Amino acid sequence: MIPSVLPTYNRAPLSFTHGEGSWLVEADGRRFLDMGAGIAVNALGHAHPALTRALTEQAGKLWHVSNLYQIPEQEALADRLVEATFADTVFFTNSGTEACELAVKMARKYWSEKGHPEKTDIVTFSGSFHGRSSAAIAAAGSEKMVKGFGPVLPGFTHVDWGDHEGIRDAVTETTGAILLEPIQGEGGIRTMPDHCLQGFRQLCDEKGLLLILDEVQCGMGRTGKLFAHEWAGITPDIMMVAKGIGGGFPLGAVLATEEAASGMTAGTHGSTYGGNPLGCAVGLEVMKHVADADFLSEVRRKAGALRQRLESIVATHYDVFEEVRGHGLMLGLKCVVPNTDVVQACYEHELIAVPAGDNVVRLLPPLTLTDEDIAEAVHRLDRTATAVSLKSKAPA
CATH class of the missing domain: 3.90.1150.10 (Aspartate Aminotransferase, domain 1)
Known part of the structure; x- marks a missing residue:
């Protein structure tokens, strides 16, 4: 049974x-x-007094209203993230998987609005993990992730991890973005060297591509900087965040430049729970610590x-x-x-x-x-x- x-x-x-x-x-x-912290989620440990206080105080005021209305806690957290990062705008999700879905949509919508709807392909790396939704497993591409779940969402080109020549060769006229984790978590704690990240940024600039970074596991202070890409001195166009941002409360986000997000206008994406007052109140408290x-x-x-x-x-x-x-x-x-x-x-x-x-x-x-x-x-x-x-x- x-x-x-x-x-x-x-x-x-x-x-x-x-x-x-x-x-x-x-x-x-x-x-x-x-020594697992809920798979890099409990960034401030268990039952942190400040997070407990932030959650209970918000719970006594307001839990949910939906994104049909302005949410002050959401706006405050978005402002804080924009202030601390490369980003100009933020969309809040409930998880890293949802962040991946939006990152893929955002990249494809960007090119569609620019008059290049053919630029749907996204180059990704072997050993990657971006979640378990249809787009996320297609982005990873491993047999373990996609077996039995076909037809697999098209539009992803997979390159062996660390194959610099391979990624250059994989870029075609239909390529719109490169997606990677600065440090692969599920793939075995494989760190992309700084010069490689710099090379990918240069390649994206040269070819006019969007660089999408998945910092769901390696972000929010885990490497000793707020985000791992900062060690390489680069910035992405779009970035996926989750896990540590909520300190244990389900919360995720997509951070983006104004240009990369330009196709995402009213009605192009949504979430009932994303950015709710509870999650954002906790996220604000997390940021007070990990961005210090x-x-x-x-x-x-x-x-x-x-x-x-x-x-x-x-x-x-x-x-x-x-x-x-x-x-x-x-x-x-x-x-x-x-x-x-x-x-x-x-x-x-x-x-x-x-x-x-x-x-x-x-x-x-x-x-x-x-x-x-x-x-x-x-x-x-x-x-x-x-x-x-x-x-x-x-x-x-």
């Missing part, structure tokens, strides 16, 4: 009842150190300390781990053994980690984790690796 919750997830047998900071408490009382220069400096410091200790773990447990990947507090451990074995062993040592492609285990902790949390996480990871190593060497 099918369960009441559609069984599309391989869920771990863990039920968390509450959390605080970097810690989660299981129903049986065990305390887990959360001192906060970001601390993220960089803690990221450096964590990475240094992880490099030591890799050197010690070379039969379990191959290398450390990533930037800031978006880190991955490339595994020698199956990454699922490592994640399971982490659970057994009351540590939360997240699997990814390319046999990688992701570490995506709250940006607010303490030095004590870092030390404890590395201690538990060391014990985890020892257990995995012993198990792998045990006779069958």
